[in-house]
Amino acid sequence: MASSSSFSSASNSQYCPRWKYNVFLSFRGEDTRKTFTSHLYEGLKNRGIFTFQDDKRLDQGDSIPEELLKAIEESKVALIVFSKNYATSRWCLNELVKITEFKEEENGQTVIPIFYDVDPSHVRYQSESFVEAFAKHKSRYKDDVEGMKKVQGWRTALTAAANLKGYDIRDGIESEKIQQIVNHISSKICKSTHSLSSLQDVVGINDHLEELKSQLQIETNDVRIIGIWGIGGVGKTTIAKAIFDTLSYQFKVACFLADIKENARKNQLHSLQNILLSELLREKNNYVNNKYDGKCMIPSRLCSMKVLIVLDDIDHGDHLEYLAGDVGWFGNGSRVIVTTRNRHLIEKGNARYAVPTLPDHEAMQLFNMHAFKKEAPDECFKKFSLEVLNHAKGLPLALKVWGSLLHNRGIDEWKRIVDKIKKNSSLEIVEKLKISYDGLEPEEQTIFLDIACFFRGFKKEEVMQILESCDFKAEYGLDVLMDKSLVFIVVGNRIEMHDLIQDMGKYIVKIQKYSGERSRLWNDEDSKEVMEDNTN
Numbered sequence: 001m002a003s004s005s006s007f008s009s010a011s012n013s014q015y016c017p018r019w020k021y022n023v024f025l026s027f028r029g030e031d032t033r034k035t036f037t038s039h040l041y042e043g044l045k046n047r048g049i050f051t052f053q054d055d056k057r058l059d060q061g062d063s064i065p066e067e068l069l070k071a072i073e074e075s076k077v078a079l080i081v082f083s084k085n086y087a088t089s090r091w092c093l094n095e096l097v098k099i100t101e102f103k104e105e106e107n108g109q110t111v112i113p114i115f116y117d118v119d120p121s122h123v124r125y126q127s128e129s130f131v132e133a134f135a136k137h138k139s140r141y142k143d144d145v146e147g148m149k150k151v152q153g154w155r156t157a158l159t160a161a162a163n164l165k166g167y168d169i170r171d172g173i174e175s176e177k178i179q180q181i182v183n184h185i186s187s188k189i190c191k192s193t194h195s196l197s198s199l200q201d202v203v204g205i206n207d208h209l210e211e212l213k214s215q216l217q218i219e220t221n222d223v224r225i226i227g228i229w230g231i232g233g234v235g236k237t238t239i240a241k242a243i244f245d246t247l248s249y250q251f252k253v254a255c256f257l258a259d260i261k262e263n264a265r266k267n268q269l270h271s272l273q274n275i276l277l278s279e280l281l282r283e284k285n286n287y288v289n290n291k292y293d294g295k296c297m298i299p300s301r302l303c304s305m306k307v308l309i310v311l312d313d314i315d316h317g318d319h320l321e322y323l324a325g326d327v328g329w330f331g332n333g334s335r336v337i338v339t340t341r342n343r344h345l346i347e348k349g350n351a352r353y354a355v356p357t358l359p360d361h362e363a364m365q366l367f368n369m370h371a372f373k374k375e376a377p378d379e380c381f382k383k384f385s386l387e388v389l390n391h392a393k394g395l396p397l398a399l400k401v402w403g404s405l406l407h408n409r410g411i412d413e414w415k416r417i418v419d420k421i422k423k424n425s426s427l428e429i430v431e432k433l434k435i436s437y438d439g440l441e442p443e444e445q446t447i448f449l450d451i452a453c454f455f456r457g458f459k460k461e462e463v464m465q466i467l468e469s470c471d472f473k474a475e476y477g478l479d480v481l482m483d484k485s486l487v488f489i490v491v492g493n494r495i496e497m498h499d500l501i502q503d504m505g506k507y508i509v510k511i512q513k514y515s516g517e518r519s520r521l522w523n524d525e526d527s528k529e530v531m532e533d534n535t536n
Contacts, residue, residue: 019074019075019076020050020071020074020075021050021051021052021071021074021076022044022049022050022051022075022076022077022185022189023044023049023050023051023052023076023077023078023079023185024051024052024071024075024078024079024099025037025040025051025052025053025054025079026079026080026081026092026095026096026099027081027083027086027092028083028085028086028089028092030085031083031084031085031086031116032081032083032116036081036116036169036174036178037081039174039175039178040079040081040114040178040181040182041053043178043179043182044182044185046282047182049189052071052075054068068095069098072095072098072099072102073102076110076188077109077110077112077185077188077189078099078102078103078109078110078111078112079112079114079181079185080096080099080111080112080113080114080161082113082114082115082116082118082120082123082161082162083116083117083118084117084118084128084129085129085133086118086123087126087129087133087137087154088133088136090137093154093157093158094154096154096157096158096161097153097154099111099157099161100156100157100160100161110188111161111164112164112165112166112167112185113164113166113167114166114167114169114181115166115167115168115169115170116169117169117170118170119170120162120166120168121162123158123161123162124158124159124162124163125159126158126159130158134154137151137154138151167180167181183249183250186249187249187250189249202238202242203358203362203365203366203369203396204358204362205238205239205242208235208239208242208243208353209239209243209246212226212243212337212353213243215351216243216247216335216337216351218247218250218335220333221332221333222327222332222333223331223332223333223334223335223336224327224334224335224336225324225327225335225336225337225338225346225348226335226336226338226352226353227339227340227343227346227351227352227353228240228337228338228339228340228353228355229339229340229341229343229346229352229353229354229355230341230354230356230485231341231395231433231436231485231486231498231501232341232397232432232433232435232436232485233395233396233397233398233432233433233500234355234356234357234395234396234397234485235355235396235397236312236313236339236340236341236355237258237313237339238396239339239355240256240310240312240337240339241256241310243310243337244308244310247308247335248308250308251306251307251308251333251334251335252305252306252307252331253279253280253282253307253308254279254280254308254309255275255276255279255280255308255309256310256312257272257279257310257311257312257323258312259313260272260312260313260314260315260319260323261313261314261316261319261435261439262313264316264318264319268290268291269291269318269319269322270288270290270291270293270294272323273287273288273291273294273295273298273322274286274287274288274294276298276323277294277297277298277301277302280301280305280307280309281301287301291318291322294322295321295322295325298323298324298325299326299328299329299330302330302331303328303329303330303331304331305330305331305334306330306331306332306333306334307330307331307334307335308334308335308337309323309330309334309335309336309337310336310337310338310339311323311324311336311337311338311339312339313339313340313341314338314339314342314345315340315341315342315345315439316345317345319345320338320345320346324336341436341484341485342439342483342484342485343482343483343484343485344480344483345483356394357394357395357396357498358394358395358396358399359394360389360394362394363389363392363394363399364389366396366399366400366403367385367388367389367392367399367402367403368385369403370399370400370402370403370407371385371402371404371406371407372407373407380411381411381414384406384414384415384418387418387421387422388402388403388406388421391421391422391499392500393498393499393500395498397429397432397433398426398500401426401428401429402417402421402426405417405426406418427507429500429503429504430500430503430504430507433500433501433504434504434507434508436485436501437504437505439484440481440484443473443477444477444481446472447467447472447474447477447478447481448481448486448487448505449505449509451463451481451487451497451505452501452502452504452505452506452509453505453506453509455495456496456502457494457495457496458494459492459493459494459495460489460493460494460495461493463478464478478495486501487501
C-alpha cells in the first residue's frame with residue numbers, strides 16, 4: 001500500500017515524538033479525491049502541516065492494512081470528510097470505527113468531521129443516502145452475527161462522529177471553508193506543541209512574549225513594524241524566534257530571515273529578497289536580480305497577503321528599506337518584527353521593545369540550567385556561582401557560556417575558572433560582542449575604546465569636553481554608541497556600559513598591543529613595560 005504525506009521543514013518541530021503526523025485524512029476516494037480533499041490536502045501542505053493521505057483507497061474489503069491503523073494512532077488530528085456515498089465503503093467505515101475508538105481512549109487526538117455535500121443529520125441518523133448504503137450492508141451480513149455487530153458498530157461510529165463540532169461545507173465558499181479548516185488545525189497544532197516545547201527552558205520568555213504581544217496587537221487589522229532592540233547576547237534572536245513560533249499559525253504565510261547582517265555581508269541584498277519571496281510565495285525562485293527590482297517586487301506580490309516576517313539582526317538602513325520598507329508593502333493584519341543592536345534603525349516603527357538583562361533570580365536560574373543541567377547545585381558551588389553572576393550582570397550570553405564551561409567540573413576547577421572569568425571575559429563572549437564594535441566608523445571606534453579604557457562612570461559633559469578637545473564629533477559619536485547599545489546614561493548623567501562590553505573594548509586594545517599598536521595604557525604593568533622599552 002503506497003501512501004503520501006505533506007511535509008515542511010518548518011513544521012518538523014511542530015509535533016512531539018508521540019505524534020508522527022499532524023493530520024490523518026479519512027475520505028471516500030471516488031467522491032472527493034479529485035475535488036475537495038485534494039484542495040484540502042494542498043492547503044495543509046502549503047501551511048507546513050504534516051498530513052497522512054492514503055494514495056490507494058479501495059472501496060471493497062473489510063480489513064485495514066496495519067500501516068493505516070498505525071497512521072491513525074500516530075496522528076494528532078483526524079479529519080473525516082463525509083460525502084453522500086461515504087457509507088457505501090466498508091473501508092471508510094472500518095477506518096471511522098478505529099478513529100472513534102482511539103478518541104474514546106482519551107489519547108489526546110482531535111477528531112473533526114467535515115460534511116461535504118451532505119447534511120450532518122443524514123450522517124447522524126443514517127438517513128437519506130445512508131439508508132440505502134446500510135440496507136446493502138444488512139443484506140450482505142444478514143446471516144452473519146459478527147457481521148451484523150460490525151454494521152451496528154459502523155452506525156454507532158457515524159453517530160458519534162456527526163455529534164462532534166465540525167464544518168458544513170454546503171454553506172459558504174469552499175475555498176474559504178478550506179482556509180478556516182487549515183487555520184483551525186494550524187492553531188491547534190501550534191498551541192498544543194508550544195506548551196511542551198523548548199520555550200519552557202528559555203528563562204523569562206513569558207514576560208518577553210507578553211510585552212511583545214501587547215505591542216503587536218495581533219487582533220487589530222492594521223500593519224505594524226515592531227523593533228526588538230538591545231546589546232549583543234541579551235537574547236533578541238531567541239525572543240524573536242519564540243514570538244514567531246508562537247504566532248505564525250495566525251498568518252497566511254510567515255518567514256524568519258536570520259542573521260541578516262552576516263548574510264548581507266556574504267551576499268547581495270537581492271539574494272535575501274529572493275529568499276523572502278520564495279518563503280512567502282511558497283515557490284523557490286530567483287525573482288529579482290538586483291535590490292531595486294526587489295523593492296518593487298515585494299510590495300507588488302505581498303500587498304494583499306497577511307504575513308508575519310522576522311528580520312533578524314539588521315545593522316544598516318538598507319536592510320529594512322529593501323526588505324520591509326513600508327507598512328503598505330503587506331496585506332492587512334501583517335506584522336514585521338526586526339531585531340537590531342542599533343536603536344536608530346527602528347525609530348520609524350510602530351513600537352520598540354528594549355530587551356533588558358535578566359534580574360538576579362532569573363540569571364541564577366539560567367546559569368544553573370547550564371552549569372548543573374537541572375540538577376540541584378551543591379552548597380560548595382554557591383559562592384562561586386554568585387561571583388559569576390556578579391560579573392555577568394544578567395547577560396544571558398555570558399551566563400550560558402560560562403555555565404556550560406563549568407559544567408561537570410570539580411570545585412578546584414571552578415575556583416580556577418571563576419578567577420579567570422573575574423580577570424578577563426571568555427574569548428567566545430567578547431568575540432561575539434566585538435561584532436558591534438566592528439560596525440562602527442573609525443572615529444566612533446576611537447571614542448568607544450576611550451570610554452571603555454578610561455571614561456566609564458565619568459559625567460557626560462566631562463567626557464564630551466575631553467573628546468571635543470581632540471577634534472572628535474563627540475555628541476554624534478556618543479549618540480551612535482548609545483544607539484548600538486554599547487553605552488548608556490545613568491543617574492547623574494554619567495556614561496556607563498555593561499562590564500562585558502568594557503571587557504570587549506579592552507580585549508580589542510590588547511589585540512592592538514600584540515600587533516605592535518599600543519593605542520592605550522590603563523594599568524601599571526603595561527605602563528612600566530612601555531617605559532622600560534623606551535629606555536632600552
